[in-house]
Amino acid sequence: MSLLSVRDLTVKFSNRTGALTALNGISFDLARGERLGIVGESGAGKSITGFALMNLLSQPGFIDGGQILFEGEDVTQMSKKQVRDMRGNRMAMIFQDPMVTLNPVLTIGQQMVETLRAHRKLSFEEARQIALVKLKEVYIPSPVERFEQYPHELSGGMRQRIIIAMALLLDPKLIIADEPTTALDVTIQADIMELLLEMCQSNQVGLILITHDLGVVSQVTERTMVMYAGRIIENGPTRSIINDPQHPYTQGLISALPQQTQPGQRLKQIPGVMPTLSDMPSGCPFHPRCDHATETCKSQVPDISQSGESFVACHEVHRLQKELASEAAQ
Amino acid sequence: MSLDKENGPLLRVKGLEKRFNLDQGFLESLKFSSGKLTRETRAVHAVNNISFDVDRGDAICVVGESGCGKSTVARMVAGLIAPSGGEIHYDGERIDGLRGKDLLPLRKKIQMIFQNPYASLNPRMTIGQTLAEPLRYHNPSMSKGALQDKAAAVMKSVGIDPAWGARFAHELSGGQRQRIAIARALTVDPEFIVADEPISALDVSIQAQVLNLMLEMQEAHGLTYLFITHDLSVVEHFGTKVIVLYLGSICEVADTQTLFSNPKHPYTKALLSAVPQLKDDRSNHIRLKGEIPTPINLPSGCPFRSRCPLSDARCASEKPMPLQKDDGSVVACHAVEEERVDALNWV
Numbered sequence: 001m002s003l004l005s006v007r008d009l010t011v012k013f014s015n016r017t018g019a020l021t022a023l024n025g026i027s028f029d030l031a032r033g034e035r036l037g038i039v040g041e042s043g044a045g046k047s048i049t050g051f052a053l054m055n056l057l058s059q060p061g062f063i064d065g066g067q068i069l070f071e072g073e074d075v076t077q078m079s080k081k082q083v084r085d086m087r088g089n090r091m092a093m094i095f096q097d098p099m100v101t102l103n104p105v106l107t108i109g110q111q112m113v114e115t116l117r118a119h120r121k122l123s124f125e126e127a128r129q130i131a132l133v134k135l136k137e138v139y140i141p142s143p144v145e146r147f148e149q150y151p152h153e154l155s156g157g158m159r160q161r162i163i164i165a166m167a168l169l170l171d172p173k174l175i176i177a178d179e180p181t182t183a184l185d186v187t188i189q190a191d192i193m194e195l196l197l198e199m200c201q202s203n204q205v206g207l208i209l210i211t212h213d214l215g216v217v218s219q220v221t222e223r224t225m226v227m228y229a230g231r232i233i234e235n236g237p238t239r240s241i242i243n244d245p246q247h248p249y250t251q252g253l254i255s256a257l258p259q260q261t262q263p264g265q266r267l268k269q270i271p272g273v274m275p276t277l278s279d280m281p282s283g284c285p286f287h288p289r290c291d292h293a294t295e296t297c298k299s300q301v302p303d304i305s306q307s308g309e310s311f312v313a314c315h316e317v318h319r320l321q322k323e324l325a326s327e328a329a330q
Numbered sequence: 331m332s333l334d335k336e337n338g339p340l341l342r343v344k345g346l347e348k349r350f351n352l353d354q355g356f357l358e359s360l361k362f363s364s365g366k367l368t369r370e371t372r373a374v375h376a377v378n379n380i381s382f383d384v385d386r387g388d389a390i391c392v393v394g395e396s397g398c399g400k401s402t403v404a405r406m407v408a409g410l411i412a413p414s415g416g417e418i419h420y421d422g423e424r425i426d427g428l429r430g431k432d433l434l435p436l437r438k439k440i441q442m443i444f445q446n447p448y449a450s451l452n453p454r455m456t457i458g459q460t461l462a463e464p465l466r467y468h469n470p471s472m473s474k475g476a477l478q479d480k481a482a483a484v485m486k487s488v489g490i491d492p493a494w495g496a497r498f499a500h501e502l503s504g505g506q507r508q509r510i511a512i513a514r515a516l517t518v519d520p521e522f523i524v525a526d527e528p529i530s531a532l533d534v535s536i537q538a539q540v541l542n543l544m545l546e547m548q549e550a551h552g553l554t555y556l557f558i559t560h561d562l563s564v565v566e567h568f569g570t571k572v573i574v575l576y577l578g579s580i581c582e583v584a585d586t587q588t589l590f591s592n593p594k595h596p597y598t599k600a601l602l603s604a605v606p607q608l609k610d611d612r613s614n615h616i617r618l619k620g621e622i623p624t625p626i627n628l629p630s631g632c633p634f635r636s637r638c639p640l641s642d643a644r645c646a647s648e649k650p651m652p653l654q655k656d657d658g659s660v661v662a663c664h665a666v667e668e669e670r671v672d673a674l675n676w677v
Contacts, residue, residue, distance in 0.1 A: 185395040188621070189604065190604040212533065216606045258564050258567035263568075264567075267542050
């Protein structure tokens with residue numbers, strides 16, 4: 001049985017005129033200890049997916065259908081008490097900005113002990129010992145002193161390490177990391193990503209890494225899901241997505257990176273911008289920006305189907321693959 | 331000192347310094363220590379003794395981690411803040427210390443593009459007004475029709491339909507706004523553009539569009555860029571020359587190709603190794619110990635020594651001077667000078 005199984009998840013945001021669809025029937029699975037990357041541009045629905053999995057959506061957002069089976073239980077049907085019991089305990093989340101995530105008026109120690117004692121019957125001293133062990137695990141120098149310090153006394157990288165230690169406190173089965181290093185410098189980012197990878201591997205924790213950085217996804221995850229305008233458009237092994245992207249959007253995203261072009265040459269660019277929720281085109285949401293769009297693309301939403309090692313939502317993917325193959329043969 | 335107008339560099343920065351005082355008033359500077367009342371003012375040493383040249387047509391990139399003084403350098407060059415010391419020469423003339431009316435002709439030549447197009451465009455002005463304002467300011471005699479024609483021409487050149495002149499900034503997406511910000515910088519036909527993280531706030535596919543636009547504009551108008559960024563893959567693509575800053579001091583200055591194929595300073599090596607690679611999943615990242623020290627009390631000697639695996643007694647006492655290497659790069663490191671880097675095979 002997979003750790004997490006999402007089926008036809010739809011999330012809407014209500015407004016004056018009705019509701020806008022932010023997530024449009026997405027389905028995916030995550031095995032135990034598997035590391036999955038979710039990539040896409042802002043507004044693609046990456047973070048909404050993460051929030052929905054934790055049942056953290058608040059008004060005006062709501063889950064409008066579908067199932068989120070986490071260890072066999074449906075998160076969408078849980079009572080408030082069950083949800084509270086699950087969050088932080090079996091499923092933990094790491095957010096983008098560590099300064100906003102930590103409570104500025106409590107010491108690091110108070111926050112860690114609070115989390116532990118909310119879920120387990122422990123004395124303060126027992127909880128403190130567990131917290132100190134976790135701080136040591138994430139390579140925090142002199143954890144005993146850090147335990148007494150406030151978040152503002154620590155640097156950004158140190159704070160994000162503490163967030164990771166807190167996420168690991170109760171030995172969760174799944175960690176959802178929403179852009180965990182976007183606010184940090186590259187050297188610190190590399191450290192944090194290495195740490196996250198090591199923690200997930202040594203503790204057999206599943207990871208959902210939400211990011212816009214394909215480089216980070218390529219180094220940390222085993223499988224990658226590309227989202228566009230509230231849909232999953234490609235889902236497959238990370239290596240094959242990076243080396244052999246199937247969907248025209250994924251191809252565009254990868255070839256738009258400066259590393260993919262000779263210095264001084266023009267970068268390959270995807271024309272236009274992602275549609276807004278209120279102004280979604282008919283058919284495939286990517287067709288106004290796609291070079292290969294046909295009449296079918298304008299009227300019908302493509303189903304997700306297998307192509308190569310990945311699952312791709314594109315009407316033309318098989319034709320494009322054939323063309324590529326014949327070009328290569330010539 | 332005046333430089334040769336024709337052959338000299340377009341911009342020459344010599345010994346540039348910037349300190350921001352932390353204790354502003356008299357009372358704030360009073361400190362009580364060991365039974366005595368003393369006066370001391372603490373300062374953030376944002377930029378320390380930086381020198382570099384920018385030639386015509388260069389796209390010089392300044393890279394470094396947050397807090398290393400990149401943006402402060404950009405703002406001093408653009409004349410937005412005054413340096414605490416050192417000289418800035420533009421086209422043979424000294425420009426630091428200019429004030430008020432004297433700055434006007436310079437502002438026409440040096441324009442700036444900022445990081446966040448959501449904050450740098452006035453939400454209460456239409457796009458047309460935004461673009462016409464700098465023109466009107468620098469050319470008071472220009473007629474209304476000529477202003478509009480020029481604004482429309484610039485909009486067309488950056489790929490924005492001139493009919494959008496009547497729109498407001500909130501009606502545009504991030505990439506379109508950044509196009510407008512670039513257009514606004516170009517309306518007065520500048521020679522030199524200071525761009526402070528112009529694509530960091532944008533999505534990958536939009537970043538490519540904006541970078542391409544900046545390259546096109548460079549070709550079309552013969553622009554020279556001072557490009558501030560933390561994204562090394564952009565530097566490799568866009569820059570002709572790179573300055574690596576650490577804690578307000580220069581570590582290394584080199585041609586882009588030289589820097590990426592043969593980085594010399596230990597910090598440059600660590601920075602390059604930290605960039606997540608797309609194809610290669612073998613991570614050979616160099617771990618630096620610790621974090622950037624605070625710029626309030628600068629460490630003695632080399633600013634990088636607290637995190638450097640090669641630091642020794644000399645690094646602790648003596649600040650390394652930038653030295654020219656055979657391939658034209660300039661490196662400030664005792665270990666490189668003493669050729670200790672290659673001996674210690676840590677990469």
